[in-house]
Amino acid sequence: MRFVVGYTANARGGDAVNLAVALARSQGASLDLVMVLPEDSPYNGAYPPESGFESILAGQLAAWLDEGLALVPADVPAKAHIRRGESEAEALISAAVELDAAMLVIGASSTGPFKRFSIGSVAGALLHASTVPVVLAPTGYSRTKPITRLTCALGTRAGAEDVLRTGIAMARRRPLPLRLVSLVALGADDAGATVDDARNHLSAVAQASRGVDPASLDKLDIDVVVGRGRTIEDAVxxxxxKAGELLLIGSSRLAHNKSIFLGATANRILRALPVPMIVVPRNHEFQSDELFHTTQVPVVDAAGPTEVSK
Structure with missing residues (x-):
């Protein structure tokens, strides 16, 4: 398994590398750090480029990539790549596809209040076009120890199964606790949703999913939780x-097949989220032995900071 890291020579790039190392350690994966060399274009600031400019720029990118590789511990295999592209996002997606990467890891800066992500132009493009799952590292992410728990945010629309299968595949690869969450906003701005709706939805998703090897799931620790609050942000x-946790979320129904489109609810979740997020493309597929089957799982209602069984 390989993870592509969209590396930048700044704190955001360091955040992405740290998260990628944590993921690699929990999934037994190798890393591919990628930087993009802009293609010559009449729309660039300097065109045509000065003689020797490209070689100088390529040398600088190589030096920055060496600095990025130095951040990767010895126990995690890693390589560096320079790719050409008119669009940085497009070049990163192409690299992820060519390298058969399972995920594309990037840093998402935060310029606002505590725990709030700020999505730049490259991250924004990836979150509306990538054909592989995109992992967002929050600002200041420094943890490199293996991931401790996976949480799948499951909505009531089509696509919940994609998130569930991805979470199950990751949890099975290296046994990890798995939490299935449905978020319910009870305020006036989000009228119509009820806790019972969320509980029924989660139960239906858990019971409808099937797998070819149910016995292997006996090793997994699976919880089903309802998170509620006045708003989606409050519910989050x-x-x-937990420290070292990841949230998995699906793409909007507006997404093209096998592609990502970050929807309105996911954006609201991102504003309050204190942990990294993985956005799963629409109709993202895993092999049949990674599908999910479970027995009846108790549902928990997270009415406050602690989760209390109903």
Whole structure:
């Protein structure tokens, strides 16, 4: 398994590398750090480029990539790549596809209040076009120890199964606790959703999913949780988040097949999320032995900072 890291020679790039190392250690993966060399274009600031400019720029990128590789511990295999592209996002997606990467890891800066992500132009493009799952590292992410728990945010629309299969595949590769969450906003701005709706939805998703090797799931620790609050952001904030946790979320129904489109609800979740997020493309597929089957799983109602069984 390989993870592509969209590396930049700044703190955001360091955040991405740290998260990629944590993922690699929990999934037994190798890393491919990628930087993009801009293609010559009449729309660039300097065109045509000065003689020797490209070689100088390529040398600088190579030096920055060496610095990025130095951040990767010895126990995680890693390589560096320079790719050409008119669009940085497009070049990163192409690299991920060519290298058969399972995920594309990038840093998402935060310029606002605590725990809030700020998505730049490259991250924004990836979150509306990538054909592989995109992993967002929050600002200041420094943890490199293996991931401790996976949480799947499951909505009521089509696509929940894609997120569930991805979470199950990751949890099975290296046994990890798995939490299935449905978020319910009970405020006036989000009228119509109820806790019972979320509980029924999660139960239906868990019971409808099937797999070819149910016995292997006996090793997994699976919880089903309802997170509720006045708003979606409040519901996210009230959930109990562990250090080293990841949230998986699906793409909007507006996404093209096998592609990502970050929807309105995911954007709201991102504003309050204290942990990294993985965005799964629409109809993202895993092999049949990675599908999910489970027996009845108790549902937990997260009404406050702690999760209390109903």
């Amino acid at each position: 904030d009230r959930l109990n988040w």
